[in-house]
Amino acid sequence: SQQGEEDPQALSIQEGENATMNCSYKTSINNLQWYRQNSGRGLVHLILIRSNEREKHSGRLRVTLDTSKKSSSLLITASRAADTASYFCATDAWNTGFQKLVFGTGTRLLVSP
Amino acid sequence: DGGITQSPKYLFRKEGQNVTLSCEQNLNHDAMYWYRQDPGQGLRLIYYSQIVNDFQKGDIAEGYSVSREKKESFPLTVTSAQKNPTAFYLCASSVGGAINYGYTFGSGTRLTVV
Numbered sequence: 001s002q003q004g005e006e007d008p009q010a011l012s013i014q015e016g017e018n019a020t021m022n023c024s025y026k027t028s029i030n031n032l033q034w035y036r037q038n039s040g041r042g043l044v045h046l047i048l049i050r051s052n053e054r055e056k057h058s059g060r061l062r063v064t065l066d067t068s069k070k071s072s073s074l075l076i077t078a079s080r081a082a083d084t085a086s087y088f089c090a091t092d093a094w095n096t097g098f099q100k101l102v103f104g105t106g107t108r109l110l111v112s113p
Numbered sequence: 114d115g116g117i118t119q120s121p122k123y124l125f126r127k128e129g130q131n132v133t134l135s136c137e138q139n140l141n142h143d144a145m146y147w148y149r150q151d152p153g154q155g156l157r158l159i160y161y162s163q164i165v166n167d168f169q170k171g172d173i174a175e176g177y178s179v180s181r182e183k184k185e186s187f188p189l190t191v192t193s194a195q196k197n198p199t200a201f202y203l204c205a206s207s208v209g210g211a212i213n214y215g216y217t218f219g220s221g222t223r224l225t226v227v
Contacts, residue, residue, distance in 0.1 A: 045215035
């Protein structure tokens with residue numbers, strides 16, 4: 001089934017640096033979403049970008065979408081230790097007339113003090 | 114506060130035993146979902162329900178069963194037919210389909226076979 005692939009699989013940076021994660025997907029989408037998961041917890045919705053949007057901001061988060069390349073990126077600026085988590089992209093997929101999310105394998109981000 | 118409650122947080126299953134994972138939401142969301150997450154992996158969809166008394170198989174439904182008798186509740190039963198049930202199980206809900214809405218997730222149930 002359609003699935004996003006995040007890159008890199010793991011990323012280690014220092015506090016204050018920017019973190020960039022990328023997501024590639026295979027088929028046409030209506031929207032792409034990014035989620036964060038702290039270790040052993042559920043996922044938290046961060047941002048949704050529609051296929052007709054190219055860039056979206058939310059606080060220190062910046063998401064871009066390039067539908068021609070079937071790719072998206074998540075930029076976290078001025079990272080903090082509390083940003084340490086796994087980040088997943090998710091794309092919508094049709095199934096019997098109902099659109100559901102298909103998740104990628106995630107990027108594990110470690111922000112060191 | 115509105116949200117999704119999953120219980121228990123940890124669950125241990127003996128070989129050949131059925132176990133039921135609870136998922137309750139007070140967000141008035143129509144759609145609910147069950148995902149399985151294996152270590153270092155993404156999420157795989159087990160079952161989903163668009164409305165009460167209706168549910169559909171996801172990508173890995175074999176060995177699992179669900180019911181949706183109330184809008185607020187979507188319990189998942191892991192049956193003895195599921196040969197490798199050890200995993201982290203996540204329940205989610207949304208207002209409608211993924212075309213417009215993000216999902217709200219519970220905090221998960223970690224199931225271990227002993």
